Amino acid sequence: MAQTNYRLCVILILHFQNTMKKGSPAQVVTIVADFDRTLTKYIHKGHVCATCHYVLEEGSLPELYKEKARTLRDTYFPIETNPKLSVEEKIPKMIEWWTKSHGLLETCEISRDSIQHCVSSSTAKLRDGCSWFFDELKKYEVPVLIFSAGIGDIIEEVIKQQSTMHDNMHIVSNYMKFNEKGQMTGFQNAIIHVYNKNENAIHDSAYFQNIEHKTSMILMGDSLGDLHMADGAEVDHKLKIGFLNTRVEESLELYKKKYDIVLVEDETLDVPNNLLRSILER
Numbered sequence: 001m002a003q004t005n006y007r008l009c010v011i012l013i014l015h016f017q018n019t020m021k022k023g024s025p026a027q028v029v030t031i032v033a034d035f036d037r038t039l040t041k042y043i044h045k046g047h048v049c050a051t052c053h054y055v056l057e058e059g060s061l062p063e064l065y066k067e068k069a070r071t072l073r074d075t076y077f078p079i080e081t082n083p084k085l086s087v088e089e090k091i092p093k094m095i096e097w098w099t100k101s102h103g104l105l106e107t108c109e110i111s112r113d114s115i116q117h118c119v120s121s122s123t124a125k126l127r128d129g130c131s132w133f134f135d136e137l138k139k140y141e142v143p144v145l146i147f148s149a150g151i152g153d154i155i156e157e158v159i160k161q162q163s164t165m166h167d168n169m170h171i172v173s174n175y176m177k178f179n180e181k182g183q184m185t186g187f188q189n190a191i192i193h194v195y196n197k198n199e200n201a202i203h204d205s206a207y208f209q210n211i212e213h214k215t216s217m218i219l220m221g222d223s224l225g226d227l228h229m230a231d232g233a234e235v236d237h238k239l240k241i242g243f244l245n246t247r248v249e250e251s252l253e254l255y256k257k258k259y260d261i262v263l264v265e266d267e268t269l270d271v272p273n274n275l276l277r278s279i280l281e282r
């Protein structure tokens with residue numbers, strides 16, 4: 001089910017189509033997308049699918065880790081998705097979650113080589129139509145930024161196994177650090193969690209400077225934190241597509257206020273793909 005501000009969307013799509021006259025898609029359009037539960041499914045065949053972190057939980061890590069990670073998720077995921085809490089109230093809790101979760105992972109002696117199998121045996125699943133989405137954007141050389149509070153190493157592996165990682169795609173995420181024996185020792189940079197995607201430290205990267213001169217952007221996310229993934233990029237037109245996967249009744253009005261299109265319990269990329277067709281293939 002799509003919930004849309006139709007007038008605004010039509011205007012935005014017309015703007016997008018007009019900008020195409022000013023240059024090639026590669027010059028004028030950019031895509032910024034979250035990963036977990038945006039490019040991947042929330043539900044597949046009635047079962048909740050894994051996020052990047054949950055991929056490791058499903059893998060062959062010690063039972064004690066799994067138990068603790070599950071307890072953390074049961075505590076903090078309801079806070080992440082609670083529409084009654086403000087972002088200010090959520091931020092300290094998200095920092096707590098990511099700090100504890102990453103601290104736990106550091107104790108598990110994860111090997112670089114185990115990631116491939118963790119992903120192939122996991123329930124993480126790209127949305128239906130995701131490969132077409134990636135291929136189409138590559139065809140027109142439209143830059144794609146995947147900006148995720150998940151784990152970069154897992155994202156790369158999911159895309160590699162279920163689709164294609166093209167050279168127009170760039171990932172900003174939490175990347176693991178490995179020692180010379182290939183064992184995980186921590187994470188490379190400061191934590192990216194769902195509500196700090198607006199931080200300057202992240203946006204100072206060369207990649208963000210590269211997208212700033214585009215005129216049109218499609219932003220895709222499933223969390224209200226994702227709305228800030230492109231803060232600071234001065235694009236003329238930004239079309240925001242939100243996936244509302246859970247707590248629908250209590251969150252719908254808020255999502256409709258914040259996103260231009262809200263896709264409710266939709267496990268496909270059909271709407272963004274149709275949009276790309278209407279913009280790129282004219």
Ligand code: TMP
Nearest residue numbers: 035036051053054097098101148149150
């Ligand atoms: P995203 O930015 O790609 O959506 O990734 C963030 C998601 O990761 C967020 O919805 C919560 C989830 N997550 C877990 O499932 N387990 C964890 O231990 C942590 C820290 C996050």
Ligand code: MG
Nearest residue numbers: 034036037222
């Ligand atoms: Mg997400």
